[in-house]
Every structure is written in C-alpha cells, then in structure tokens.
Amino acid sequence: MKSDRCQHYGVDPSKLPRHVAIIMDGNGRWAKKRLMNRVNGHEKGSETVRLIVTLCRELGIEVLTLYAFSTENWSRPQAEVDALMGLLKRFIVSERESLKDQGIRLSAIGQKKRLPLDVRQEFDTTVAYTASNQGMCLNLALSYGGREEIAYAVRKIALKVKSRKLSPENITEKSVADYLYTSNIPDPDMIIRTGGEMRLSNFLLWQSAYSELFFTQTLWPDFTEQEFIEMVKDYQNRDRRFGKVLCSSNDGSQQQF
C-alpha cells in the first residue's frame, strides 16, 4: 500500500522522510481575511489537520508532529485558549475511531500537566486506544516549547548527577537527547511552516539541527495535500550532508565522508 500511494503521487518510497513536523500558522489571518472570528480559522485548520494526517499515513511516513499549542500560546486571550482546548478535545474524541482504523498511534510532547483535566483524560483515552497501532505516530506538540524542553532535560540530568548516578564527563549529546520529550522518535527530516513567517518559534530547537526547512505563504487552512506532496518531492531532491562533504571517487560515483 505504501509504495502504491507514493507512486500515485509521484513520490519515491525509498527516500521518504521518516519524521515530518509542521508549524501550522495562519489560522487567525485566514479568518480575518473573511471577517470571521479567529476561532473559525482554527476550526478550518482542524480540517486541514485531518487531510494531512491521512495523507502522511498513506504515504508511509513514520512520525508526524504537529505544533498544536505552544507554551507561549497560553498568553492569548482566554476565550481563544478555551476555544483551542475545546477544539483539541473534540478532535481527540471525534478522530479516535478513525485513528484506530488507519493504524495511527497518538502521542504528545510538551507540558501535558498544564492542559485542562478533561482534555488530558480524553487524550489519555485515545493514546491507550491507539497504543498498539504500528502504521504511523501522530505526535501533538501541546503546551510545547523547545527551550522549556531543554531546561526540563537539564533539570533531570542535574538530579542524576546530584544522586551520583551520572558523572558530568559522561554527559553527551546522546544523554541530552535521551531526556528530551522526543527521546523515542527520530529527529525531524522535514520541518514545514505555513503562513509566511520564516522562523522556528521555539519548535524542536535541539532536534532541528539537520532538518530540511520548508516555508510557504499559504495559510494553514488553505494548505493542500498537493502542496505537501510538492514539498516532499523537493525534499527528495535535496542533498543532505549533515555537515560532511561529498567527494567523487574514481569510478565517478559520489561518496559521503
């Protein structure tokens, strides 16, 4: 099925990104342009979420991380925060069966404890309900901030040092990565930001070291499957060197060093 869908979209199944992460920006502007309430933009944005989740699953992407709510978003007007939490809860409940049927496992990164209790409970129910699915991981960044995540990891490492279970000279990049929320998922190969801004806004700061970045003017509610596919094709043509150089060998082929 994986290569069927890739073939249908003209995507090379052997060069798929394992992990795609998306900053879904532009809901408010989408609504404003239509003289609507910002919340209507978030509602329309939820429909785009459904489309892109299904597309990623069909293509065979392993992990899709969506920046649904940042640590900074708590400072938005209370009515908008409440509406976003309500929308999130509705999504988690209404998509429960569909996620299960599609073989998608739900997970989250961020300060889950800060979410309202009812949202947390519905979230935990869907996580448990989809836990055995192997098709794709839908990872929601909820009350997530990259700096907060790194501070959280440093606190945990400091406690290990304090209790003499870890010595400072043994702290490596791997040990830091092991204490991040993303310890069990690969770094994102692609990070997409819709809505025209060209910044990462505190998203996956550590994990984005070698991610390929994609920016589009398209507002999230207008983002389409076709545009996503075009980005994946662009990704497949990029030369990912991870700081190394490509050298030509005698037989004319290229080797990474």
Ligand code: FPP
């Ligand atoms: C940024 O747009 C978007 C958000 C802060 C929330 C994203 C939420 C959704 C897409 C819907 C709910 C999520 C799920 C997973 C069902 P913005 O409001 O900053 O837009 P603007 O820059 O145009 O004001």
